[in-house]
Amino acid sequence: MILGAALFAVPATAQDVAAQASTEEASVDEGSIVVTGSRIARPDLEVSSPVRVLGREEITLRAPTTAEELLRDLPSARPNLGPGVNNGSDGSSSIDLRGIGPNRTLVLLDGRRIVPFGLDGITDLNTIPIALVDRVDVVTGGASSVYGADAVAGVVNFVTKRDFTGIDLSANYRITERGDAAAYQADLVTGASFDDGRGNAVLAFGYTKSDPLNQDSRSFGVAALNTVDGQPQGSQTAVPAFLLGPVLPGVTNNGLGYVINPTTGAFQTATSQDLYNFNPDNLYQTPLERYNIYGSARYEISDAIEMYSTAMFTSNKVSILSAASGTFTNPYFLPLSNPYLPDAARNQLCSAISLSAAQCTAADNATSATDPNYREVPVTLARRFVEYGPRFQSVDTTQFQIQAGLRGKVTEGINFDVSAQFGETNQNQTRENWGSYSRVQQSLRSFNTTTCSNTANGCVPINLFGPAGSITPSMLGFIDLDSYIRRTVQQTVVTGSINGDLFGATSPLTDSPIAFSIGAEYRKLTAESNPDGSARIQSEVLGTGARTPQDFGTYNVKEAFGELIVPLITDTPFFYNLTLEAGIRYSDYSTTGTSTTWKAGGSWEPVEGFKFCGMYQRAVRSPNIQELFQSPVTGLSSLAVDPCQSTLPVGNAALSALCVATGAPAASIGSIPSPSANQINATTSGNPNLDVERARTITLGAVFAPRFVPGLSITVDYFDIRVTDAITTPAQGDILNGCYSTSLNPTLTFNSFCALIGRNPINGSLNGAGETLGVVLASSNLGIIDTSGVDLSINYRIPVGEGALSFGFNGTYLDHYTFQATPNAITRDCTGYYSTNCTNPRPEYKWNLRTTYSNGPVRASVLWRHISGVDIEPAAQTPRPPLTTPQTGGPNPATVFDAYESIPAYNYFDLALGADVADNLELNLLVSNLFDKQPPIVGSGAGGTAFNNGNTFPTTYDVLGRSYTISARLKF
Structure with missing residues (x-):
């Protein structure tokens, strides 16, 4: 049962769910409730999989503006995409149960699938009408045989209010103590019953808006910090421009490159003071504006048949802000006759390509590309277009879904449900102030300040060598480029099932009949990405870090499923209740063929209030459209230190040779630039040859609700999930360490890992456009994911005076999480670590403890959120055979600032106060992060690009x- 709005532990019954469901507007028909984790609707039965429930009271206390805010702190979940992700965001919010990937968590609305957001099949939580949600069921033990193979980690089911009557108007407003990051939400829910209660209709409208929060709005985000030394750092795409290649004879290169001396016009050694601070124009909170409409209706055609339908429409706009665009580390061909190139710098470039003084002068005086003295120098020239202002990226998404069905009784004990649904997501992504790579190249090919070599399209020569302001509006006007991407996802689902008593059959030792469910389902999913011409070309849109290919994919699946719950013994000494449970699902995918998913388990309650349960499940997940059909894309990943940068390979002939073998020019050894802004290129792609991945899930639990301690319930659940033939890509550390580390490659010879590295042909770095693939992260079925741990839930409610005091504890202990990408890679242990390989922290302990006192119309509640301490992944050691042995492969500790090598345990406290000030008016105040706890600082290169943002x-x-969040709710 829900105690004091805390999470309660199960196995859950339909009676439990009915008891905690909203009863303010209408009664709940227990026989209509299907507990998440089973398709059998019978109030006396219990499921053996662990389920957690967030009731309406808990939702009110947390005052979330989106479903992602409600779920991100669940101990069983790992934060994923959401408003805290800027670089790397696609505009969606998602949940990752057990941390094995959001593509292995299924999100449902009233037990039905929601049309996905993108090609990866993941549901955008921004589409959930949170004001209409009565409770959230979270199955954390896998549910593939019941709902489909993508429920490997579990299911999150948002259950809406049923038979709502009246008007419910709610609103909340959040503002930080510093007066920023405001968020607003207003929702109107109306409902009415008709025809003497045979029918009911509900219509809900919602509006949500959250403001952006720039990183320089917080002291810890004013400047990017280097994970290596803790000092302010920035991007080499700066003003004045950085020259990152070729190597200039006689000028020291410390790994940063060269900048022009404004007095002499010559290139000189760059320092950290020359770097560009990109933090101010990046975001800690991405702004969201959302409109949503939801409607549902049902009508009893007869005593045995009910017709029902739902429809939802959501319009989301997420705006992503980034620092000003620039040439970044793209390669260009620079004519020595360029009018803006200072003479001293020109002479240095001539020396770099071995031109004599006379040849250099002749090249400077060339007046056309056909002049025999015309010469171009391949350069990596990084200039920030500060004159442009910040880059903008808006993601406008509309999603609609309609469903209609019939349900009712076949006989007194057997029910049926047949429905069909169709949904579509349309996403329009617009990028402004980014610029065109090809037009910058065209503008560089000029011989005077007014005319380009190619004048066909009104080319304006550009000055990349001057200070801020030297790029004029007309120059920007020529290179300006707005880029557009449209993505469309369509989903069709037709399903039918019959459930109830198995013709009255019972075990000899009980009067409770065997319950069953059988059914069939057809799903079709189609997804496509249609970018404009510029977005399809690698690096044509400056600052994107990746092209967006035109991709299309579709698949369909036909499934049949069945489920049994068999009460064996009831009301017998030492067998108050003994129940077995089994289920099976047979799937036929158009892409991967046939597969079978099944479960078997049960529960034993020796005496009332003491129960033990367990479930063994086998799941088979077919690859999604992105995993199968995505074209190769070169994007960005985080790296603080490149093994080939600066002087690291100097004096090590084997390492130097390996750097050259992986694409670095021989002349660049000793001066290869460090990763630009702690980022390198990473190339990913789908694999049409992927097959299914297979998962084994074990859950064992115990529930203690002793009658002699009224109000107390304790639940302990052990989980063990192992995914084999996993669809994965290697961690970049697997590849870089496997090639350049003597512990993994003792002789430093070119091997299979080295073949997955492609360096910049001009300066040898892992940055740049064109041929620079960086680290190639190829998809395969060669991975293994393994995790286990324990969930603990304790709820206790005691009377205090005229009121009641309740405690609700929900925590997770992570015993281990390991990941092996291929048989040639180590089995990486990420338990309690963070790194560019393990990405964001994976704490061993995470818990929530809510304490609530209520007395009539007044209530006060404190939520304690705990995250245990984590460390940076320890350095790579000599692999311990066999490679299936869990081990770490993190960065060299000498390359990590001491203060950034660990994060202590974090404790947050939230205070919620509420009062029913009138029969129909409720007011609440929430103070989040009561003690204003500041986040840990780890620099900008300690974790993955998407999650290691703004130094934390x-x-x-x-x-x-x-x-502070103020909420009001008015009911009629």
């Missing part, structure tokens, strides 16, 4: 600081 991990730790 904003999806894991609070960056807003103390904030």
